[in-house]
Amino acid sequence: MTHKSEESSQKRSAKASSRKGQWRLVVSHRVLLLLFFIGAICVGFWGFYHVQDTRKKELSEARAVHCLELAGEFDKFIRNQESRIEWLLSEISALLEPGEVPTTSSFVDRLETEIAPLLKSVVANCAELDACFFHLNPQIDQKYFDITYVKSADRSIRRQPSLAKEEYDKANPSMVWFYTPLSRKVPGWSEVFYLDALEDHLISYSAPVLHNGQPIAVVGIFVRLRHLIERVARISDSEDSFGFLLNSERVVLYHPDYAKGVLFEHLEPVDLAVLDEALSKGPTLSPGVWRDRSRLLTFAKLANGWILGFDISFGNTGVPFHAVAVFVIAIGLIVLFSAFIFGYVYNRSVFKPLAILSETTTRFSQGESGARYFGPTSGPVGQLGVSFNEFADNLANRLATIRRQNEDISAINQELEAMNQQLQESYNVSEELTASLHKTIALTSRSSLSTFESQHSFLKEALDTILMLLPKADYGTIYTLTRDVFSIVSFVGHRFSRYYQIPQALLPISQTPFLVDNSLGLPGDPEELKRYLPELYLRERKSVEQTLGVYLQVAGEVQGLITLDIARGRRTTFSEAHKEIIHSFANIVSSFLAIRTFAHQSEGFQKEIILSFIKILELYDPYTQGHSEAVALLSSMIAEELRIDATDFKRVYWAGLVHDIGKILVPSDILKKKSALTKEEYTVIQKHPQWGAEVLHSSEKLKEIAEYVLFHHERWDGTGYPIGLSGEEIPYISRIISIADALDAMTSDRPYRKGMGVTIAFQELERGAGSQFDPDLVRKILGQPACRERVAGIIQNKRIGGI
Structure with a gap:
């Protein structure tokens, strides 16, 4: 009975919640329809304007491509004319012989026979050229001579009479085409001018003919302005x-x-930076400038520096605003009506059951199990509600099972944490052993390969490596034996x-590692060691519990000593395994000392051989x-x-020792000659x-x-020998x-002179800085008092027979 009352109470609560949910759903549905209508209108307006802008962009890109093609054709026309003039210049220059006066009759005759046909062919082969000319510079010998071919209206080619002197x-x-290239000595395009001989406005490209650096003539072409205007006018596509x-x-x-001869920025409100950008580029379009939403202004630079502009119209590409508004509102109303019908149908079959289900799942998610x-229960939402009830019942059963399993997992987790801690400790030990092994391998490699490495650093x-291999040791010391005395290295x-x-005599020598239990950490009689060792040593050395040591030996001879110490107060000792480790490690260090000893012996033997050759040279000279x-x-x-x-x-050192070894091959009579050497003898010496x-x-x-x-x-x-190198081309060591x-040489006695003093030699060295010697080296040597004193000492030692 109680269960039935609880179930009816739950049903009443669910219905009340359902009614509240339905009311909120209706309100939200109306608001959603209104927002949907407003959104449809906004999207419609945006879509139309986006399509219009896209259409305008595509059209502007298509017209820009067309304009760029036309600009390329115009630029090609300009370059072709410049190439023709360059070709004519090369042909004319080939006629001139070195030192020839360009006004001689023979040169003029060659112009008539060879250049005149070329000028005529240039005019005949280019449809847009109106004339081609060659004019001598009258300022040279007052010689007035020209060749000009003009294209008539019937396309025939005739030679124009020569210009009068006046x-x-x-x-x-009208002579700008002639005097401008003469004065500037460079080719170029002229401004527009009117030429009476051709009775028309022209533009000229002309270049000076240079001979020995002086302009002797001008060669060029004329193009009627109307031909260029016709080419520009062909650009218009509407x-x-x-x-x-x-x-x-x-x-x-x-x-x-607009009329010609006026600055463009006075006619159009265009940013000068755009024009400057067009001037700085090649034949590519500059960024466009919109004069309004329907006109685009853009530019392209030509090969001769001119600017070809395009004024592009987009007058009829837009759609009227009222047409757009009517169309968009109609679409919005259709969408609104469709959404209303859709909402009404789904409100009864979907939205109401969905509101009840939503309310139930919300309470369930908030902890109401x-x-x-x-x-x-009919329809897809009702079936979803039934499935939810089944899911909730299964979930309640599973939660009880999970709680029991969690207790078991917690116990297992504690065991795993203990095992993981043990594994981590084992891993740390493995890492330390690996690092020690790598350190030992690296040290072994260096003892084998780095023969000339610093012994102190090795x-x-x-010492650092053996302390890593034996972490039980707190302190360590390494000694080397030199002249029966052990010296601390590190x-x-x-x-x-x-x-x-x-002293070596205070320490007994053993072939195997040894353990010492005295506080000094050294083998031998502690009392005798205390009597010899200074008081400061005894204070600075830390007190130890036990010391493990091993002698470094090469071929049975002691070369050094390694001692490792356990600090006083630590209740631990070294084991037999530690003695084996330090004994093996001592072999590695001893091998380095053996290799180094062999290297020094080999180097000494090599030095003795070279010194023998030097003694032979001294006997020879x-x-x-x-x-x-x-x-x-x-x-x-x-x-x-x-x-x-x-x-x-x-x-x-070695280069200084053998620098004159080549003198062995110089004949003895030349080396010992007391008089001045001949040129041939000095040449032999220089070899x-x-x-x-x-x-x-x-x-x-x-x-x-x-x-x-x-x-x-x-x-x-650069005046030395054998090659004549100069400055920093000379190797630093050679300097x-x-x-x-x-x-x-300056401080040594010779048969023909007495050696000069060191001070005078320093003055001569300073005088030769920058000519014979590296000035920076001389400055560093003479600028260091210690260096000057050491130089003087070496020279003085040689004078008294120490070298």
């Missing part, structure tokens, strides 16, 4: 559209509505203010004794003061840089310094060796 008048406007022509200064040459549809990175964790040294080593020392010292990189520093470079280039290790030896006698001003060579 007609050559600069003030005569009674309201037409073309017009302006010159490069925007002066009207032809316009159907017992909301159900109680409206009509050992510092080696450290991590300690507070050393200097790189302390420990006793006056150069010690010169090569002095130049090498001076060059490398200068390079060091200039802070050049390590690779180039080595090249400076020694080239011979030395060829010798060095044959060596794989020394060919990189061959070019520095080849150019060490080049001068900054350094040139200065060092000159300093040693």
Whole structure:
């Protein structure tokens, strides 16, 4: 009984809600119809005007394409005439012989026989040309001569009588075609002028004939203005559209509505920027300017700088406003009536059940789980309501099941989070091991390949790597052994203010890694170490719990020491696995030291061989004794003061050492000659840089310094040898060796003179800056007191026999 009362209460509530929903639906339906009607009218107006604008745009684009084609034809006509004149100029210039006076009778005869037929053919072969002419410049030897062919009305070609002497008048406007190109010395198109001989208004294109830089004649063509006007007039495609022509200064040459000779901007209210844009482009249309909604003004620049304009009319493309309004309102009423009928039919069969269903789903979505549809069950909306009721019942059952499953999932999720945390910890350990492995591989590669790398930087990175491999260590120190003394190279964790040294005798040597449990972290007797080590070292070294160490050995000889420390207070120790790791790592570092030792021995052997060749040269030329080593020392010292990189520093030294090795191939009698050398002997001497470079280039290790030896006698001003390079064309290292060579030569004694003092040598060096030497290098050397002192020291050491 209670269930039936609740169900009836739900039905009454649903009906009340349905009536409210129906009333809101009716109101919204009426408002929707009104908005639909207004929208239909707006869309109709927009559609008509859009169609009208689209039609006007398409028409303007079609006419623009047509105008551009016509502009291209006009531009082609202009270019053809200019090409004809260029061709005539080349033919006339070919007749002139170098140094020939252009007024000689022989030259005039050649003009008559060869140029006159060409002028006649030009007029005959071009329908729009009216005349072609050639006029000598009367200012040269007062020679009056011309050839002019004119096309008559019957299209026949006749030769025009020569101009009288008095007609050559600069003030005569009809002679602008002649005197303008003479004065400007460049070809060009003239303004419109009237020529009595042809009894018509003309436009001319003429060019000066230049001989030895002077205008000796003028050649050109005449075009009747009416021919150009006829070409422009052909542009018109309706009674309201037409073309017009302006010159490069925007002066009207032809316009159907205006007189010629007037500036165009005085006639039409057009933005000058548009005209300037047309002048800056080739034969393409400029952006259009709408004078009103029915007329478009656009321009195209021609090859000679003229502007061809188009005035395009769109007079009858629009649709009257009242016709548009009537049509749009009629369409709107039809749409409104159709919508009203549609709404009435669907209101009963769709909208009412839909309002009930909408109200029910709203209550259900707001958390009222017992909301159900109680409206009509017929029709598509009624069937949808029945399906909703079935869905709501199923959903209630599923929610109960989901709540039970959520409790199970929560328990499983806690287990997964614990497992994920364990996996993350394992992943972090794997990442650390991977990074350590990469670091070790990189260090191994560098120990194999980078033979000449800085030992300090390699050992510092080696210490960082072993600390990464053994994260249990808190501090670390790496030492190198030199002359029975261990010196600190790098450290991590300690507070050393200097790189302390420990005698080898205080530390017992072992072949395998060792563990030390004293606070000093060093093998040996702690009390004896404390007596030797300074008090500052003991204060700056942090106290440790345990130390793991290994000696770096090459071929059984100790080269260094690595120690890793666990901080005091940590209850942990190194294991046997840690000893194996540091022992393997020590082998990698020892291999680097072995490779570096071998490289230094190899380099020393190479230096001894080269020094032997230098001693042979000194025996061959006793006056150069010690010169090569002095130049090498001076060059490398200068390079060091200039802070050049390590690779180039080595090249400076070796190039300075062997710079005169080519003198071995110079005959001994020339090298030892005390009197002045002959020109032929000096030429032989000048070949020694080239011979030395060829010798060095044959060596794989020394060919990189061959070019520095080849150019060490080049001068900054380009007067040196063997090639005559100048300025920065000379390699930088060669410029350094040139200065060092000159300093040693000036301060060394010769049989024919005493070596000058260092101060005088510096003055000579400064005097040669910019001519013999690089001025920037000289300024840097002489501008550094330390550099001057070191140069003086090397020279003084050589004088007392130290080199």
